[in-house]
Amino acid sequence: MEKVNYDVVVVGAGLAGLMASHEIASAGYSVAVISKVFPTRSHSSSAEGGIAAYIEGNSDPNDNPDYMAYDTIKGGDYLVDQDAAELLSYKSGEIVRTLESWGTLFNRQPDGRVAVRYFGGQTYPRTRFVGDKTGMALLHTVYERTSGLGKVDFYFEWFAWELIRDDSRVRGVVAFDMRNMVPVFFKAKAVVMASGGMGMLYKHSTNSYINTGDGYAMALRARVALKDPEFVQFHPTALYPSDILISEAARGEGGILRNNKGERFMARYAPKKLDLAPRDIASRAILTEVKEGRGFPGGYVGLDLTHLGEEYIKERLALAYEAAKSFAGIDATKEMIPVRPAQHYYMGGIDVDITGRNPDLIGLFAAGEAACVSVHGANRLGSNSLLETLVFGRETGRAVVEFLRSYSEPSSDIDKEAEKAEQTAYDVVKRESGVHFGEVVNKLREVMWEDVGVFRTEDGMKNAVSEIMKLRDMAKDTYVLDKSKVYNTEFYNALEMKNMLDLALVIAVTALNRKESRGAHYRLDYPKRDDENWLKHTIAYLRGNTVEITYKPVKMTKWKPEERVY
Amino acid sequence: MSLQNEEMEVIIKVKRFSQDKGSWWQEYKLKVDRFTQFTEALRRIKTEQDPTLAYRAACHMAVCGSCGMKINGEPRLACKTLVIDTVKKYGSNVITLEPMDYFTPVKDLVVNLDDFYERMYKVKPRLYPSEEVLKGEAEHRLKPEDQRMLWKFAQCIWCGLCVSSCPSVRNDPEFLGPAAHAKGFRFLADPRDTITEEREKILLDSAWRCTYCYMCYNVCPRDVEPVTAIKKTRAYTKLAKVKSPVIETGEKHTQAVFESIFESGKLEEAKVYLSTYGVIGSLRDMIYLLQSGKLKYALVKEKPVENISEVRKILRGE
Numbered sequence: 001m002e003k004v005n006y007d008v009v010v011v012g013a014g015l016a017g018l019m020a021s022h023e024i025a026s027a028g029y030s031v032a033v034i035s036k037v038f039p040t041r042s043h044s045s046s047a048e049g050g051i052a053a054y055i056e057g058n059s060d061p062n063d064n065p066d067y068m069a070y071d072t073i074k075g076g077d078y079l080v081d082q083d084a085a086e087l088l089s090y091k092s093g094e095i096v097r098t099l100e101s102w103g104t105l106f107n108r109q110p111d112g113r114v115a116v117r118y119f120g121g122q123t124y125p126r127t128r129f130v131g132d133k134t135g136m137a138l139l140h141t142v143y144e145r146t147s148g149l150g151k152v153d154f155y156f157e158w159f160a161w162e163l164i165r166d167d168s169r170v171r172g173v174v175a176f177d178m179r180n181m182v183p184v185f186f187k188a189k190a191v192v193m194a195s196g197g198m199g200m201l202y203k204h205s206t207n208s209y210i211n212t213g214d215g216y217a218m219a220l221r222a223r224v225a226l227k228d229p230e231f232v233q234f235h236p237t238a239l240y241p242s243d244i245l246i247s248e249a250a251r252g253e254g255g256i257l258r259n260n261k262g263e264r265f266m267a268r269y270a271p272k273k274l275d276l277a278p279r280d281i282a283s284r285a286i287l288t289e290v291k292e293g294r295g296f297p298g299g300y301v302g303l304d305l306t307h308l309g310e311e312y313i314k315e316r317l318a319l320a321y322e323a324a325k326s327f328a329g330i331d332a333t334k335e336m337i338p339v340r341p342a343q344h345y346y347m348g349g350i351d352v353d354i355t356g357r358n359p360d361l362i363g364l365f366a367a368g369e370a371a372c373v374s375v376h377g378a379n380r381l382g383s384n385s386l387l388e389t390l391v392f393g394r395e396t397g398r399a400v401v402e403f404l405r406s407y408s409e410p411s412s413d414i415d416k417e418a419e420k421a422e423q424t425a426y427d428v429v430k431r432e433s434g435v436h437f438g439e440v441v442n443k444l445r446e447v448m449w450e451d452v453g454v455f456r457t458e459d460g461m462k463n464a465v466s467e468i469m470k471l472r473d474m475a476k477d478t479y480v481l482d483k484s485k486v487y488n489t490e491f492y493n494a495l496e497m498k499n500m501l502d503l504a505l506v507i508a509v510t511a512l513n514r515k516e517s518r519g520a521h522y523r524l525d526y527p528k529r530d531d532e533n534w535l536k537h538t539i540a541y542l543r544g545n546t547v548e549i550t551y552k553p554v555k556m557t558k559w560k561p562e563e564r565v566y
Numbered sequence: 567m568s569l570q571n572e573e574m575e576v577i578i579k580v581k582r583f584s585q586d587k588g589s590w591w592q593e594y595k596l597k598v599d600r601f602t603q604f605t606e607a608l609r610r611i612k613t614e615q616d617p618t619l620a621y622r623a624a625c626h627m628a629v630c631g632s633c634g635m636k637i638n639g640e641p642r643l644a645c646k647t648l649v650i651d652t653v654k655k656y657g658s659n660v661i662t663l664e665p666m667d668y669f670t671p672v673k674d675l676v677v678n679l680d681d682f683y684e685r686m687y688k689v690k691p692r693l694y695p696s697e698e699v700l701k702g703e704a705e706h707r708l709k710p711e712d713q714r715m716l717w718k719f720a721q722c723i724w725c726g727l728c729v730s731s732c733p734s735v736r737n738d739p740e741f742l743g744p745a746a747h748a749k750g751f752r753f754l755a756d757p758r759d760t761i762t763e764e765r766e767k768i769l770l771d772s773a774w775r776c777t778y779c780y781m782c783y784n785v786c787p788r789d790v791e792p793v794t795a796i797k798k799t800r801a802y803t804k805l806a807k808v809k810s811p812v813i814e815t816g817e818k819h820t821q822a823v824f825e826s827i828f829e830s831g832k833l834e835e836a837k838v839y840l841s842t843y844g845v846i847g848s849l850r851d852m853i854y855l856l857q858s859g860k861l862k863y864a865l866v867k868e869k870p871v872e873n874i875s876e877v878r879k880i881l882r883g884e
Contacts, residue, residue, distance in 0.1 A: 037622075038679070040724050041630040094702075101700055103693030103758070105708075105717045112707030130717065136629045137720070144692035179672065208624040209609065240569070241601050244627045298569070315714075323627060326646060327601060328569060338569055438613025482618035486585055487673040490617040 001174075001422055002184045003415075006032045006153075008400055009173045009188040011160045011215060014042035015135075015389035016368025016396075017194030018142045020356075023397025024192075025151040029404055032153045032186055034160045034175050036210055036492070039143045040136075043196050043208040044389065047135025048247035048319055049119060050127035051390070052383035053092035058113050063124035065089040066558070072384060073559050075121040075278050076347075076377020077519035078535060079228065082557040084354045084375045088384070088391055095390045096128050104141040105130055107316075117316075118252045119382040121278040121566070125252075127383040132247045132319040135386060142390075159492050160214065162421035163191060163222035164414055169362035170222070171414045174421040178492060181485040183425070185418040189407050190400050193219060193350055193366040194393065200441075201500050201507070202343035203449035206238050206245040215370040217499035219350045220506065220542040224360045227351035227372035227552070228538050229503075230511035233380055233520050234454050235344030236282035240300035242327045243342040246320045248382040250337075251275045253316055256304045257286065258336060259294035265301075273566035280379045280520045281566065283341040283454055290340070302336030309333075341454055345369065345385060347376040347520065348507070351539060356396025363403065367396040374537065377554075378519020428494045434477030437490070437497040444471055444497075444504055452508050456523045461512040468505050469545065475501055502542060509547040510538050531561050571600045574659060576649055578607060580619065581664040583671045591662075592616075596649075604644035604652075604663070605633055621675040628787055631723030634730070635675050636664040641727045641785040666730035682726045685743045689750035689768055694761045706758050719752040719795050721788045728782035728792055734775060740812075741775040742768075744782035744792030751795035754802065770806050773799040774816035818842045828881050831871030836864045 008024050010017045013035035025031045035042065054065045068089035073080045100106055100114060106128055107115040118125040130137035146152055157178045164172045164185070172187040195215025199207020216226055236257075237246040251257070257275050259265045269285040270277035277285075290299045305313055305320075310333040313321050317332075324330040324337045349372035351358060356371065358364040368389040375388055451464035475497060482490040516530035517523050536551040575597050583589040594611045605623040612619050622632040626645040633644040638656050644663075653659050669677035698704040728744035729735055735743045742750070747769065754765045773796050782792040800820075803813055822841030826834045840848045855861040871877065 037624055037630075037632065038683075038724070041624045041632045043625065043630075045630045045723075046625045046627060097702065097705070100706055101695050101702070103695070103753075103756070105713050105720055108708050108710040108713045110710060112709055133629060133721070136723070137717075140720070141693075147687075148690075148692045208630065209605070209626065210624045241599075242603065242606075242626075296569075319627070319629070326628075327603065327648070329600070330569075436613075436617050438617060442613055480617070484584055484586065484673070487620050487676050489612075489620045493612070493617065 001418060002182065003187055004032070004184060005187045006030045007188065007404055008032075008190045008192065009034060009186045010192040010194055011173060011218075012042070012194035012196055012368070012370065013037075013039035013143070013154065013156065014044035014194060014196055014368060015139055015142055015386065016370070016393035017192065018146045019390050019393030020192045020194060020365075020367055020397035020400065021152050022142070022146045022149065023394055024400050025146070025149050027401040029401065031151070032155055032188075034155045034158045034173065034186065036157065036159055036178070038156045039154065040140055042139060043211055044139040044386075045136040046206070046208060046245065047386050048132040048245055049249035049252065050117065050129035050134045050383045051096060051138065051386040052119065052122070052126045052381070053096040053128050053387065054089060054126055055093040055096060055114065059116070059126065060124040063126070065092070067123050068092065068126060070559060071121055071123055072375060072381055073377070074564060075381040076375075076379055077529065077564055078531070078561040079231075079374065079377030079518060079537070079554060081354070081374050081555040082559060083555050084373045086557060087354055087395070088375050088387060091391045092387055095387070095394070099138060099141055099390065102141050102145045104137050107131065117249065118276060120248055120251065120273070120276045120282070121381040127249070127252060129249065131315065132249050132317050138386060138390070159495065160195070160218065161425050161495060163218050163364070164417050164421065165222050165361055166410060166412045166414050169410065170364040171410070172418070174418050176425070176492075179487055181488055181491065183422045185415070190363045190365060190403055192356070192396060192400060193364070193370045194368045195370045197346045197369040198500070198503055199343050200496075201445065201448050201504055202453070203445040204238065204243050205343040206235055206243055207343065212496040212500050213503040214496065214499045215366070216350065217502040219366070220502050222361060223541065224358060224364060225351045225539045225541050226348055226506055227374060228378075229348035229506045229540050230514050230521050230538060231347035231378050231519060232343060232452070232507065233279060233345035233347060234283040234341040236279055236286050236341050237303055237339040238342035238344075239323055239328055240298065240338035240340050244323045244327055245344070246303060246323065246337055246339055247317070248279070250303060250305060250317055250320050253312070254308055257282070258302045258304050259289045260296050261294060263294070265289050265294065270566040277566045278379055278381060279344070280522070284522060286339070286341055287454055296338065300338045300340040303339045304336045305332050306334060306336070345380055347374070347378065347380055348372050354395065355399035356392060357399055365396050365400055367393045378521060425495060428478055429480045429491060431477065431479035434479045435474055436481065437478055437494045440471050440475050440478065441497050441500065444468065444500060448504060448507075452511055454522065456511060456521065457525050458512070461508055464508040465505070465512060468501065468508055472501050472505065472545070505545075506540050506542055506547050510540050510549060513549055514538065529564075535561065572650065573597060573599050574650060574653065576653060576659045576661060578611070579660060579662045580674065581662065582619070582674045583665070584673055589671075598649040600648070600650050602649045604637060604647050604649060607649050608644065620673040629723060631725030634666050634725040634727045636666060638662055639664070641666060641731045643725060643727070643787045646787050666726060668730040668736065669726065679726055682724070682729055682745070685729065685746040686724065686749055688742060689746045689753075690761070690765070691749045691753070693753060693756060693759055695758055696760055699758070708758070712757060716752055716756055719748045719790060722748050722790050723788055725787065727785045727787065731781045731785050733779060733781065734777050738775050740772060742772040744796070747773065747776070747799060748790045748792040748795040751799050754799060766802055766806055769799050770803055771810040771812050774812045815842060824881070828878055829870065830868050831874050831877040832868045834868045836866075839864070
């Protein structure tokens with residue numbers, strides 16, 4: 001197998017991966033970025049509403065970063081590490097200014113300063129935005145900037161498959177060139193996992209087709225833990241029926257959720273915050289309305305923007321307007337947009353501290369949605385994910401540079417490990433008959449949606465675990481019909497399927513294990529939050545078919561848990 | 567509020583390609599509803615019928631630019647196109663999907679975009695801010711109207727559809743192509759940028775190589791209007807210190823068109839040609855015209871329009 005050497009391999013070319021790469025390359029180290037897609041195709045491009053930031057001199061005069069940290073902690077139902085939330089808040093203004101200086105075209109106030117709007121769960125408005133294509137605008141800026149350094153090697157349309165490790169430390173990544181299926185061992189002193197989320201595990205998701213949880217599964221197979229894997233966020237307003245995201249900005253700008261009687265039903269669920277309640281609360285409210293017969297046929301409610309006026313909608317909510325028009329045939333200036341919840345974000349992820357460092361494996365780092373720092377706890381506030389990718393992408397990059405400065409060369413040989421990884425991938429190609437990836441994946445997505453979704457029960461999750469076990473058995477017999485080596489997407493879909501199954505098992509087992517309701521993890525059989533027994537992070541390892549669970553305390557600084565009312 | 571749905575069976579004919587077998591058409595039968603996007607149709611074909619089919623797709627909401635292809639011959643994003651809308655538009659439930667033109671096919675609907683990326687990198691697609699701003703010692707302020715204007719051209723998603731359908735790209739290796747011009751102009755016009763002169767060197771000559779056919783304008787899924795960016799870039803020519811022959815010819819042509827309309831209210835092609843290419847160049851071309859018997863058309867004398875004074879007022883901006 002061909003081998004290449006880098007100081008650092010970054011898996012993923014979204015905002016977190018690019019930001020980390022920028023920092024590492026700027027310090028003079030060699031960086032390879034491996035991505036399944038060309039960088040601007042990364043899922044960061046789909047983020048819409050904005051990036052939260054407290055900007056000195058350009059925020060509400062009553063606001064301060066401590067309020068921002070508090071909102072994040074409360075929003076996350078106190079499962080947030082408070083040191084992480086503080087770091088996120090205190091660096092928010094600076095990172096937005098950096099991105100602005102690199103060229104991001106933030107919307108402006110009349111005096112030329114960066115504009116701001118409200119998002120769910122914010123005490124004061126803090127969301128900075130570029131229309132409702134903020135993620136795309138930021139991603140293009142960071143890609144343009146990072147590629148302009150001329151120091152980062154981009155391996156795009158390459159499939160990262162396995163982390164290679166020795167007894168204690170990470171040694172590189174085995175990846176395939178998707179154009180010709182040629183495997184390459186990328187040897188590295190450090191690896192940054194910035195591989196994004198996993199929406200394709202769910203039948204209904206706002207995520208890109210490429211979000212198959214590859215990074216989480218790579219970590220699990222390298223005997224690395226995921227933190228809080230049971231916490232899956234559902235976005236309340238996905239367009240019915242295509243599940244295209246209708247940005248939370250729609251509610252931030254004054255959009256109102258209405259049931260089939262025209263009632264503003266959020267008054268029942270969050271009497272103070274109404275439609276600006278956080279996502280977990282709004283998602284459950286919508287599904288409750290539908291279940292109790294106050295939804296529309298097919299299972300959705302209306303998002304009413306009509307009172308905002310045509311001009312305002314078309315400028316500030318252009319993508320929402322366009323999506324409703326193109327994909328549901330609805331003119332949002334005149335009619336309500338049909339919406340329902342869909343999987344949106346993964347709060348769980350590779351266990352790391354606030355520098356992005358993983359405790360299980362020396363030299364392994366993670367950032368962005370792939371990581372669990374944890375700043376989102378049990379439920380992420382809107383506008384915090386773009387912020388996290390940039391702040392912690394940069395922090396992680398800096399920590400990697402620190403790590404490299406004290407690095408010593410290992411002596412053990414790990415080429416055999418890399419060859420083993422190549423073999424496990426090729427096994428799916430060599431079989432002559434069996435099932436196709438599509439059969440397994442479609443079934444998995446249904447099971448996860450039905451049984452490990454917005455509402456969870458003991459029976460449902462037990463069923464999910466046993467179904468996933470069966471699918472994992474079935475997957476041993478998958479084979480690839482396409483025998484060509486050129487751009488064989490079937491081969492990569494089969495590998496993605498394996499990744500999805502590994503992750504699904506960990507999610508279902510840890511969700512079954514947490515006997516309380518907290519944030520996005522809502523159990524009908526345990527509807528209350530239980531701080532006495534469950535104010536702790538889940539730490540999960542996958543060993544074969546077994547999920548091993550331990551716990552870790554939540555880091556507290558200034559804020560004591562209180563009841564979460566809005 | 568209840569959404570009107572409908573279901574329909576369609577036949578999707580995909581032009582497939584592999585390096586070993588060449589190209590062939592393959593048909594897939596599929597039930598779709600009123601809301602089915604082509605990306606979803608393709609996903610279903612791949613997971614339920616034929617896993618060997620290759621295509622690119624990611625965001626399915628027209629911001630990542632992965633899924634450019636030809637749908638019934640039209641350059642489109644697959645995600646931004648609904649199957650039933652296409653059936654209605656063409657009056658047939660048989661639909662063809664083909665890879666984008668111009669780029670080299672790799673497999674099925676996947677094409678090699680290296681040429682596209684090279685074009686984009688040529689225009690230095692990034693802001694070069696001042697040192698003070700980079701160090702955080704100064705702050706950019708941007709007027710809301712400047713933000714709006716620049717954002718229009720910044721929305722290019724690198725899908726490649728405009729380049730795939732641009733005739734000038736095929737004929738003129740020196741032409742950067744529509745997407746690169748949109749990107750180039752977005753930074754050329756940004757008041758925060760510091761390398762304006764270098765950008766002019768990169769963009770101006772190429773801008774005069776566009777023929778204004780408007781294909782890029784027609785196919786762009788984000789309404790970036792690269793052709794408008796090119797027009798606005800040409801306006802920077804008056805600042806250029808060194809002008810290439812293409813720019814000089816272009817400027818003469820623009821001036822000649824202006825003069826022709828100012829004098830007669832009409833486009834007198836022979837006169838415009840003469841002013842643009844000069845006597846010697848025009849004489850050479852006239853010999854060709856004479857040989858092909860078309861000279862008489864070139865020498866038609868136009869009468870000025872009535873109310874020519876009104877036309878002149880408009881041209882003077884009165």
